[in-house]
Amino acid sequence: MSYFSLDPSMIYLNHAAVAPWPQRTVAEVMRFAQENGFSGSVSYPDWMRVESELRTLMAQLINAAASDDIALLKSTSEGLSLVAHGIDWRAGDNIVSIAQEFPSNRIVWESLEGEGVEVRLLDLERSAEPEQELIALCDQNTRLMSVSSVQYGAGYRLHLPLLGDYCRGHDTLFVIDAIQSLGAIPFDLAECHADVVVADGHKWMLGPEGVALFYCRPALRERLKLHQFGWHMVEHMGDFERTAWEPARSARRFECGSPNMLGIHALHASLTLIHELGLERIAAEVQTNAEIVIDGADTAGFRLLTPREATKHAGIVTFQVPDRDNRALYQGLMKNGVICAYRAGGIRFSPHFYNTGEEIERAFKRLTGLL
Secondary structure, three states: OOOOOOOOOOEEOEOOOOOOOOHHHHHHHHHHHHHHHHHOOOOHHHHHHHHHHHHHHHHHHHOOOOHHHEEEEOOHHHHHHHHHOOOOOOOOOEEEEEOOOOOHHHHHHHOOHHHOOEEEEEOHHHOOOHHHHHHHOOOOOEEEEEEEOEOOOOOEEOOHHHHHHHHHHOOOEEEEEOOOOOOOOOOOHHHHOOOEEEEEOOOOOOOOOOOEEEEEOHHHHOOOOOOOOOHHHEOOOOOOOOOOOOEOOOHHHHOOOOOOHHHHHHHHHHHHHHHHHOHHHHHHHHHHHHHHHHHHHHHHOOEEOOOOOHHHEOOOEEEEOOOOOHHHHHHHHHHOOEEOEEEOOEEEEEOOOOOOHHHHHHHHHHHHOOO
16 A cells, blocks of 8 residues: 655655655545635644544554643754753753754753853763763763754664663653654653653654654643743633633643644654554665664675664664765755755665665665766
């Protein structure tokens, strides 16, 4: 069965950037738009049911205890900002992270330096044992560690349980940007002991931009100072004539205004596909495709930037063509219908479960044709 209707001349290997929508998602967005154009918000109760179902699907995706622990935000950046500017920092506190993080997971912490908060960054490119070296950067003043489950550039996949165990045992908040793993590989909140998990839906979850999963451990969410307020974040939402208010006890307290119902319907449709197929199956196919990319890079004599070990990568594989302008080669690939990215100084392929080995082989043929 074909789940996508992509241009057949195109080889789409860019799910680590912005993914195409499955056919069911395209159909749902069209249906929702037609319904709204015909009858406006008459079906709003049904829309709220889809919103509730999306929270449930997201909770299942990360093995959260309850859908009340999930907030629907606009982006990963928004979620990380809620945490960064919700904590009561003290001068001398420090945060541990990785130098090669995506800007969203670096700038937000650097914005706290004016409050006397130090940001300690591990250079992943010089690290032989990243998990141990991240722990070594921590001390008695480390309030928070923030990492990506999978690095966006070279695709390094961290062993999250090791980091989570350390943070839980040392009263350090553990924040995970999971945008490069959710929808591609299983994620277990109980195993990694995360306090916060955040991920926008437009990559491996196959949804639109503008809707993000935000999990916050219940004991933490009431400690985070709120900076955004509105009708949607109060406990008695919908009781518009009530003048007394308090923040919602659930994670909805982080959603100040009207929900993005169009995006919610789209991401809901995409996640139903992921849940129907099952993450174990998807992860196996993502891993197989990653191995095919690694083999293709090896056969062509390219320099692999992504770790070879299966446990140290997910769907991202980045490589360099020696003695060539890799940015120019990336641009040539794009012009020849191979949709990929230029990251970490190399060419990044990020195939999903539905890509085939034959497509990946054709992508390498188009690349070698540019040499």
